[in-house]
Amino acid sequence: MKPIASLSLDLDNEWSYLKTHGDLAWQTFPSYLPLVVPRFLDFLARRGLRISVFVVGQDAAFERNYEPLRAIAGAGHEIGNHSFHHEPWLHTYSENDIAAEIDRAAEAIEAATGARPLGFRGPGYSLSRATLDVLLARGYRYDCTTLPTCIGPLARAYYFMNAKLSPDERRRRRMLFGSMSEGLRSLRPYAWELGGGKLTEMPVTTFPLLKVPIHFSYILALATISPGLALGYFRAALGACRLRRIAPSLLLHPLDFLDGDEVGSLSFFPAMRMGHARKLALLDRAFDAFQDLFEVVGVGEHAAAVAAAARLRPTVPRFG
Secondary structure (H helix, E strand, C coil): CCCEEEEEEEECCHHHHHHHHCCHHHHHCCCCHHHHHHHHHHHHHHCCCCCEEEECHHHHHCHHHHHHHHHHHHCCCEEEECCCCCCCCHHHCCHHHHHHHHHHHHHHHHHHHCCCCCEECCHHHCCCHHHHHHHHHCCCCEECCCCCCCCHHHHHHHHHHHCCCCHHHHHHCCCCCCCHHHHHCCCCCEEEEECCEEEEECCCCECCCCCCECCHHHHHHHHCCCHHHHHHHHHHHHHHHHHCCCCCEEEECHHHHCCCCCCHHHCCCCCCCCCHHHHHHHHHHHHHHHHHHCEEECHHHHHHHHHHCCCCEEECCCCC
16 A cells, blocks of 8 residues: 655745746736646646645635636645735734735635635745634644745745845845755644644655755756656656655746746746646656555545654744
8 A cells, every 4th residue: 555645836926926026017917827727726636636726815805717727726726825915924913914815815715716725825835823823823723835945035036136126125035945044844734733732734845854855846946957857857756756765845836837938928937938738748757656656535534644643743833
């Protein structure tokens, strides 16, 4: 019997990437959802996968997006909360503002999809103690925001090099993607010890010991140098997870299914020069390796399984 693993997709939209990048074109809310949603639903259906999809509340608030969002829920995928405004500096908000952000997103997502989110992922892996307290008080079953990696400052430097930001915007984003200390966080699920109870944390898995990212956007970026190297790296990471008995929780993004010819405004992102057909072929090979080793489910199902096993290490939240 294969060990369990989980898979999720953060449904970041074109406007949300532009907003984080400092491009004022985000204010027109350009969207690629009608293009990308059928594409990734078809990919997942071909592989018999039902996963977790984290939806941005602002997208759910637009009636024009109801059809693609309902298609995701209708295909049996878990619907999660990815905040309302998708601002990766959510950790700087007051607790009241965080509560309003999460609640507004949940209401819009439920109205659009018919599903009330029970899982949360912060935009840009943004997390704070106040966010955890709000999630616990609202009855969320798990958070899956943490990305245990030491390369956050490098990712931030690359981002600032390409972004169009004022000094004030740079200040707001000064801790984007976290510090090197994020690499000290556990790869295994654990329980946040909060004043009112416990909340399950499902980290996005990185390469055991090395603590460098292994989710699919990174694999595709590496494939622009060498597909063989990228797939070898991914298989080595999965093997390390099996060796250390870590049940991986991996992550997709919409740009894993799109290319720069289709979304020219985001052509600066890594791997966007690779055609989407080539991306899909590489994803198929990576997923062959993933599904050969693990039974892949949604994050909610994975979180329920580890919580039922009662093996979650209690952890006191520390941020800074």
